[in-house]
Every structure is written in C-alpha cells, then in structure tokens.
Amino acid sequence: MSAxxxxxxxxxxxxxxPRRIAVYLAGRLLxxxxxxxxxxxxxxxxxxxxxxxxxxTMTQGRAVTEAQLDELxxxxxxxxxxxxxxLDYCSGLLRLDLGVSYQYRAPVTELIAERLWPTVLLAGTGxxxxxxxxxxxxxxxxxxxxxxxxxxxxxxxxxxxxxxxFWLGLLLIVVFAGTGxxxxxxxxxxxxxxxAAALDVAHHMVLPVATMVAVVYAQYLMIMRSSLLTxxxxxxxxxxxAKGLRDALVLRRHAVPNALLPTVTLVFLNLGxxxxxxxxxxxxxxxxxxxxxxxxxxxxxxxxxxxxxxxFFSAGVxxxxxxxxxxxPLLDPRVRV
Amino acid sequence: xxxxxxxxxxxxxxxxxxxxxxxxxxxxxIPPGGTLGLAGESGCGKSxxxxxxxxxxxxxxxxxxxxLLAGEDVLTMAWGRLRAVRWAGASIVFQGAMHxxxxxxxxxxxxxxxxxxxxxxxxxxxxxxxxxxxxxRVGLPPRTAAAxxxxxxxxxxxxxxIAMALACGPRLVIADxxxxxxxxxxxxxxxxxxxxxxxxxxxxxxxxxxxxxxxxDACDRLAVMYAGRIVEEGPARQVFADARHPxxxxxxxxxPVVGDPASRYAPRGLxxxxxxxxxxxxxxxxRPRCAVAEDRCAxxxxxxxxxxxxxxxxxxxVLPSEEVL
Numbered sequence: 001m002s003a004x005x006x007x008x009x010x011x012x013x014x015x016x017x018p019r020r021i022a023v024y025l026a027g028r029l030l031x032x033x034x035x036x037x038x039x040x041x042x043x044x045x046x047x048x049x050x051x052x053x054x055x056x057t058m059t060q061g062r063a064v065t066e067a068q069l070d071e072l073x074x075x076x077x078x079x080x081x082x083x084x085x086x087l088d089y090c091s092g093l094l095r096l097d098l099g100v101s102y103q104y105r106a107p108v109t110e111l112i113a114e115r116l117w118p119t120v121l122l123a124g125t126g127x128x129x130x131x132x133x134x135x136x137x138x139x140x141x142x143x144x145x146x147x148x149x150x151x152x153x154x155x156x157x158x159x160x161x162x163x164x165x166f167w168l169g170l171l172l173i174v175v176f177a178g179t180g181x182x183x184x185x186x187x188x189x190x191x192x193x194x195x196a197a198a199l200d201v202a203h204h205m206v207l208p209v210a211t212m213v214a215v216v217y218a219q220y221l222m223i224m225r226s227s228l229l230t231x232x233x234x235x236x237x238x239x240x241x242a243k244g245l246r247d248a249l250v251l252r253r254h255a256v257p258n259a260l261l262p263t264v265t266l267v268f269l270n271l272g273x274x275x276x277x278x279x280x281x282x283x284x285x286x287x288x289x290x291x292x293x294x295x296x297x298x299x300x301x302x303x304x305x306x307x308x309x310x311x312f313f314s315a316g317v318x319x320x321x322x323x324x325x326x327x328x329p330l331l332d333p334r335v336r337v
Numbered sequence: 338x339x340x341x342x343x344x345x346x347x348x349x350x351x352x353x354x355x356x357x358x359x360x361x362x363x364x365x366x367i368p369p370g371g372t373l374g375l376a377g378e379s380g381c382g383k384s385x386x387x388x389x390x391x392x393x394x395x396x397x398x399x400x401x402x403x404x405l406l407a408g409e410d411v412l413t414m415a416w417g418r419l420r421a422v423r424w425a426g427a428s429i430v431f432q433g434a435m436h437x438x439x440x441x442x443x444x445x446x447x448x449x450x451x452x453x454x455x456x457x458x459x460x461x462x463x464x465x466x467x468x469x470x471x472x473x474r475v476g477l478p479p480r481t482a483a484a485x486x487x488x489x490x491x492x493x494x495x496x497x498x499i500a501m502a503l504a505c506g507p508r509l510v511i512a513d514x515x516x517x518x519x520x521x522x523x524x525x526x527x528x529x530x531x532x533x534x535x536x537x538x539x540x541x542x543x544x545x546x547x548x549x550x551x552x553x554d555a556c557d558r559l560a561v562m563y564a565g566r567i568v569e570e571g572p573a574r575q576v577f578a579d580a581r582h583p584x585x586x587x588x589x590x591x592x593p594v595v596g597d598p599a600s601r602y603a604p605r606g607l608x609x610x611x612x613x614x615x616x617x618x619x620x621x622x623x624r625p626r627c628a629v630a631e632d633r634c635a636x637x638x639x640x641x642x643x644x645x646x647x648x649x650x651x652x653x654x655v656l657p658s659e660e661v662l
C-alpha cells in the first residue's frame with residue numbers, strides 16, 4: 001500500500017501562480033476592451049438611424065433660411081460623409097471628447113462631469129441600501145421559512161417590486177407635498193451653505209432613495225432567500241451544528257457566506273447601472289443627475305449628448321462586470337485561478 | 338458505565354400529516370474503548386440513530402426513548418449543555434467529506450473551530466498548532482491546513498474529517514459510512530487509520546456501514562439493523578461468519594470473498610426491497626424477503642432473543658420452540 005501522506009497541490013505551482021493570474025487578468029481586460037469597442041460602434045450607428053433631422057429640431061419654431069441650416073450642419077460636422085463623421089467621433093473618444101451638446105451648447109464630457117456626482121450619490125446610496133436591506137431580510141425570511149416573518153417579508157417585497165417606480169414616486173410626492181416633512185424635488189435648497197448643506201442634500205435624498213430602495217430590494221431578498229434555502233439542506237451545516245455551534249453562528253459563519261456568493265454578481269451588475277441612475281426617479285423628483293440629462297437629451301434628440309451618455313453608461317456596466325470578475329475569485333476559492 | 342447507551346430509541350418523521358417510523362426501539366451499548374459496528378441497507382435507520390445520538394435530527398423528527406452519553410440523557414439535556422457535549426463528548430465522521438466540509442473555508446480553520454469553541458484556554462494560534470498536529474496524526478502534512486476542501490482528494494478530505502473529529506479529544510466517535518465514497522485502496526487506508534487512532538487513544542467508536550466485512554474487520558461487536566430495529570447483535574467475527582438472523586446472513590453474503598471462486602460464480606444477494614416504513618403489518622418485518630420463513634412468521638414479531646453466548650437475534654428460529662406464543 002502506498003504511503004498515506006499524499007500532499008495537496010503545492011500552492012506555489014499551478015493554481016495561484018503569478019503567471020496564471022496575469023493570464024487571467026489579461027483575458028478579462030481584453031474581454032472588457034472588446035465589449036467597449038462594440039459599444040462604441042453601436043452607439044454611433046444606433047443614433048444615426050434615429051429618424052429626424054437634428055438641425056431642424058434645434059431650430060424648430062424659428063425663422064431660418066436654408067443657408068443658416070447649412071451653416072449649422074457645417075458647424076456640427078453633419079455635412080461630412082458618415083465614414084468621416086465616425087472617424088471624428090472615434091478620435092474624439094480617444095481624447096475623451098464626446099462632442100458638443102446641441103441644446104446646452106457645451107461639451108458633453110463637461111455636462112456628464114457636472115451631473116455625475118448627484119447620480120452616484122442617489123443611485124449608489126439607493127443600490128447599497130437596497131442590497132443590504134434585501135440581503136438581511138432574505139436571510140431572515142429563509143431562516144424562518146414558511147413562518148409569518150417569511151410570508152410578510154416576501155409578500156411585501158414582491159408587491160413593491162411590481163409597483164411602477166414613477167407611480168410610487170408620484171404617490172410619495174402627493175403625500176409629502178401636502179404634509180411637508182421631506183422635500184419633493186431638487187437636490188438642495190438654494191442658499192444653504194457649510195455643514196448644513198450636507199444635511200440639506202441628505203434631506204432631499206430621502207424620498208427618491210426610498211422610492212428606489214422600495215422597488216428594487218425585492219430582487220436581493222428573493223435571491224438571498226432561495227440561495228440560503230439551498231444551502232440550508234447542506235451536509236456541512238450538520239457538521240457545524242454537530243461541532244456545538246449555536247444556530248445563529250451556524251447561520252452567520254457557515255451558511256450566509258456560502259449563500260452570499262450568488263448575490264455578489266447581482267450587486268456588481270446593479271452597481272454598474274448606478275451611473276445610468278434611476279432615470280425615472282430622477283425625472284420624477286427633478287434630481288439634477290445623469291438620468292434626467294439623458295431624458296432631456298432624448299426629447300430633442302440631442303445626438304452627441306445621448307450618444308455620449310450611452311457610451312458612458314455602458315462603460316460603467318463593463319467596468320463593474322470586470323470588477324466582479326476580479327473580486328469573485330477572492331470570495332470563492334473554488335473559482336480561483 | 339457505558340459511554341453510549343440507547344434505551345428503546347424510537348424516531349419517527351412527520352411526513353404529509355402522518356408519522357413514519359424510522360427507528361423502532363433500538364437498544365445499544367458501547368463500553369469505554371469499545372467499538373460497535375452498525376450495519377444495514379439504505380433506509381434501515383442506521384444514520385438516523387447516529388444523528389439522534391447528538392440530537393441533530395431535523396425538527397420534523399420525533400424522538401423517543403433515551404440516549405445516554407456517559408450516563409447523561411442527551412434527549413432531555415438543556416441546549417447549552419447539549420452544545421457543550423457535541424463534539425467534545427462525542428464527534429461524528431460524516432460520510433462524503435466533500436459535502437460535510439465547508440467549501441469556502443480553509444480546512445485548518447475548520448479543524449480549529451471546535452477547539453476554539455469548546456476550550457476557552459485556546460487562542461487562535463494554539464488552535465492552529467493543534468490543527469497542524471492533528472493533520473500529522475492522520476498522515477497529512479501540516480501545510481494541508483491552508484488548503485480548501487476542493488483542493489484535496491477524497492481520501493485526504495476524509496482524513497481531514499477524522500482529524501476534525503479528534504480535535505476535542507472526544508470519548509466517542511461516530512463514523513457514519515466513513516469510507517463509502519472512496520475507492521477500495523483508500524478505503525483500506527482510512528479504515529486502518531481510524532482503527533489505529535481509536536485503539537491508541539482508547540476512544541469508543543460506533544461505525545456505521547452497509548458493508549458487514551468492513552465492520553467485522555474494524556469493530557469488536559456488530560449490530561445489524563433491519564427496518565428500524567436491531568435484528569442481530571453479537572461479537573463481530575461470529576455475526577459475520579455465522580449469522581443467526583437470515584437478514585444478517587444475506588447481508589454478510591452480499592459481498593463476495595475475494596479469491597474464492599465459489600462466491601464469485603454464485604453471487605448471493607437479497608431479492609426485494611426493504612418494507613415501506615409507513616406501512617404496518619403483523620408478524621416479522623423481514624418475512625416477505627426471507628428464504629426460510631415459516632408459517633408462524635406471519636403472526637410472530639420476534640424481539641431480540643438470546644442466540645448463543647453473548648449474542649442475540651430477532652428470529653423465531655432461535656427461539657426455543659416452547660417459548661413461541
């Protein structure tokens with residue numbers, strides 16, 4: 001019989017070696033770059049096939065001569081052949097120049113930079129709160145499966161999930177416009193300065209964030225609940241109980257970390273959409289963010305603005321997917337390279 | 338005092354509004370340092386007995402009788418006392434260590450976990466040293482502690498499981514099919530390891546398996562279960578070689594003797610399936626599958642009866658004829 005001391009795979013060879021990690025990273029980065037290239041091309045041609053003449057929309061309602069229209073076309077480079085326009089657009093992108101907005105007469109990058117922070121603040125807070133709330137309630141629902149806690153939580157979450165965002169937002173506005181308590185629009189009260197300004201913004205955030213969280217936390221709850229229920233039948237939890245761990249520790253130390261794994265991808269996917277913001281929530285609560293900007297760009301249509309935002313939103317999703325790919329192996333040793 | 342003693346242990350699972358008995362009155366006793374093999378086919382209730390010893394059954398199970406661990410009844414213990422007894426008083430080597438270990442935690446941490454839990458004097462560093470020592474005792478290099486379960490082979494994982502079971506120096510180890518998922522060579526290694534460790538440390542052991550030859554090799558005494566009851570009990574060699582109960586005999590014969598052409602050309606199995614635990618009938622529960630059933634088996638449900646010095650069997654054929662009826 002052979003010696004019983006067969007060693008596990010040495011950690012310095014194969015799995016986890018710098019070379020394999022480099023190959024993994026390069027693969028993920030290449031993938032992200034390819035997605036980004038595809039998005040770039042799509043953004044350009046997608047908005048070129050939209051019906052309507054941007055120059056005519058810009059000048060709608062005003063008396064303009066054909067010569068003036070031509071002049072505008074020349075100004076925005078719309079008189080050039082499509083191929084040349086595409087090359088201009090690509091070289092602009094490389095210089096982080098997304099063109100000039102028709103309606104704001106300002107560089108799109110500037111507009112985005114101006115509106116980015118409000119959106120990240122609102123949608124980021126909303127997504128994180130929704131994730132924490134949903135994962136926590138999902139854990140409780142699974143632990144008390146079939147009991148009142150579970151039924152009430154699951155029922156409430158699914159009801160809110162099926163409510164349209166704008167409807168819930170309008171409802172809150174109607175309620176709070178009458179009773180006061182929380183501001184129903186905008187991001188800040190004009191004239192408030194210093195430390196009070198932060199509190200003022202937080203005050204303005206309450207209703208839009210509440211609307212966002214109420215509508216989306218159900219997906220975290222449902223995923224965590226089903227993931228934990230799957231884990232709860234597992235043998236390693238019997239082992240943990242046999243070791244003498246309290247039920248709460250069995251849950252916290254063994255079941256929850258395993259059950260959280262599938263939710264990581266979801267959290268990152270939603271974080272990727274944070275920059276896209278909550279278009280509906282921002283519009284309903286007149287929040288000066290990217291979502292509202294996109295809505296305004298679509299109405300015209302303001303080609304450079306919509307196209308620039310499209311590229312920017314996609315970049316956010318691609319970046320977060322890349323991060324998820326990089327973080328997941330740190331959490332789950334089974335997929336480690 | 339016996340390390341483990343069950344008296345009239347019954348377990349019934351609630352399923353669809355009715356109770357299905359899984360264990361129907363089991364009496365077992367393991368003296369200090371003793372080893373008992375519990376044999377039976379799938380569904381006979383042997384794993385349920387193992388889980389009942391540490392009260393690990395799901396909430397749908399109703400347990401009756403008593404389980405005495407070093408004289409203390411596990412079934413009536415307070416929760417705090419029960420948690421203290423778990424692993425420190427009796428530990429379990431589960432079958433299929435792939436799923437019985439947490440996949441996302443290092444095995445060293447999993448071995449150290451009960452040490453830190455039960456021994457307040459231990460620090461994380463000393464518990465880690467203890468884990469490394471334990472790994473060496475089961476024939477694994479100490480650096481295995483840094484590995485995750487999926488990085489180990491089946492045999493290595495089972496060694497980790499054994500190291501974990503020994504972590505708190507229990508006086509009883511329950512090995513629930515410890516070698517089922519392993520290939521034959523590794524099976525033999527693991528069995529020898531378990532046998533050595535148990536003998537060297539004077540630990541009492543209950544080993545559960547469907548393989549009578551494995552149990553006969555590793556244990557002093559053997560108990561054979563059928564349909565939730567013990568049908569034969571006695572010294573391991575005698576039960577294996579010369580079973581009195583027809584079921585125990587069939588179970589022993591189900592594994593061919595290696596190198597024996599006779600058993601190779603005439604494999605003996607057992608036709609039929611174990612009875613539906615929910616069904617109730619009169620007479621001996623083994624009668625429908627029994628090759629030597631008699632008329633009286635239809636109405637006599639025999640209890641364990643003395644079947645020789647130091648052994649017993651639940652079959653009418655070992656009863657003195659005047660005792661029937």
